[in-house]
Amino acid sequence: MNIRNIAIIAHVDHGKTTLVDKILHATKVFRDNQDTGELIMDSNDLERERGITIFSKNAAVVYNDVKINVIDTPGHADFGGEVERVLKMADGVILLVDAYEGPMPQTRFVLQKALQLNLKPIVVINKVDKPNCRPDEVHDSVFDLFFNLDATEEQLDFPTYYGSGKNGWFNDSLTEIDNIFPLLDGIIKHVPPPKVAEGPLQMQLTSLDYSSFLGRIAIGKVSRGAIKENQQVALMQADGTVRKLKVKELYVFEGMGKKKVTEVIAGDLCAVVGVEDFNIGDTLADAENPEALPVISVDEPTMNMLFSVNNSPFFGKDGKFVTSRHLRDRLMKETEKNLALRVTDSDDGDSLMVYGRGILHLGILIETMRREGYELTVGQPQVITKEINGKKCEPYEILVVDVPQEFASKVIDLVTRRKGEMLIMETKGEMQHLEFEIPSRGLIGLRTQMLTATTGEAVMAHRFNEYKPWKGSIPGRNNGVLISKNTAKTTGYSIDKLQDRGTFFVDPAEEVYAGQIIAENIKPGDLVVNATEPKKLTNHRASGTDDATRMAPKTLMTLEECMEYIQFDECIEVTPNYIRMRKVILDEEERKKQSKSMNAQMA
The missing domain is CATH 2.40.50.250 (bipa protein)
Incomplete structure (x- = not known):
């Protein structure tokens, strides 16, 4: 069967998951009378509550006798690690761009990763039914973005489709129709079939699933040869160890689920049961002639937090898992599938230092653990500094803010106070488009202040840029x-x-x-x-005092707001039912002694 592997990438809220819904409906994955709801791929509770995609997911549809494997990816910069690894499974990408907002910070980040992997891009300009939309200007700015990212001649010659995911149409012109078939035809025409090399089995594990019945399931793309049920294979790990294993069961993706098969040939995506103790990035190879594929590299984390056991007076009232052993096991398990996360031991046996991509990345991990019954205490998020050429350096981010014109001066004032520098200021319709370079530290706590100052009108987005010299103290x-x-x-x-x-x-x-x-x-x-x-209480009645x-x-306060709010001497107690902010040292006298000794040291 003909196969196309395509990933859908975009900035957060530009309509990726809605597009996947329309593809599933157009290819008759569901019965006509079946009630599927919206955002079918966002199956996780947290994703549904927040309206964002956190975990990448696979679906497969058949259109005109061609099997299209669709990979839905997160749009938030903090989950970039998730996007980086799943792009390895794709041969082409649909770059989705909002017809009003145009390319945003995360659009640039994910597109850069896709172009580096030589994936064939298809540009889809979505939401052309919105008022004030400007599809032609957006098309030009997308071309400029490709050019700035050093795209090849072939990549610059990208096909463009216009449409509205909400209204269920996409076309190669701005003419409204009543289906998305032109886009599906475009995927078959423009995305190349998988490149298949000659030789024995090679398959890189780029994702994992878990079933309480089958255990851990390895997911990846067969890049060479074929994999069969009951076959002896070699698992090649990043540290050089090679282990012989037997494939118990094989599944390929079909619709929203999986179908059991006996063999998967090169080019298709599949799920393998029977591979224990694997890590993402490992290679399944032929048992006789094992050859490893290059390990997946993921950008470094930029922020860290101290995770400790809960030591408040209300310890153990809510949670099921409260000891340091529970905490360590859960965090180590998370690092197996969350590539952008790192965990190291701290000096104290009851604490672990956790490194992540940003406040949302770490906040989602804490929220997930809380719902699983864990109790823990987390400290103030800190940026990770490096020494480059003998100078202390910190991460800087590009911050983009779209705001009504009357609030622009307040936004500029807020950002410059936090050591941000303005790069671009331009008018987009009725909105002012501002771009800044700001230390990552300056972003902590900025969102709440920004929304207060602009009566909730500001739209903020940011992405990691580079490490630059330390900017000095930032007011908290x-x-x-x-x-x-x-x-x-x-x-x-x-x-x-x-x-x-x-x-x-x-x-x-x-x-x-x-x-x-x-x-x-x-x-x-x-x-x-x-x-x-x-x-x-007294037995006298008094007039006027019983108001x-x-x-x-x-x-x-949400968990992320608490994380942005607390200072270095404070922490957050997180339990399944409560989020409480507290001082690290609970006793008032002890706190006074500590502050006196700190003041003496500084003097």
């Missing part, structure tokens, strides 16, 4: 916090009396402990307060 949070004095339940009476001191993160009758952060102070500096004092308490609802 301006306000201090209110810290609970004792361990008990908060009372409405106390919170009401303290409301003019700050904005609360807790409600009345909520359990708090000494050292927990319960509110943001309206001034700089921290303050220890008693929010658990009940109202004194009803009037309280503003508590400020709800």
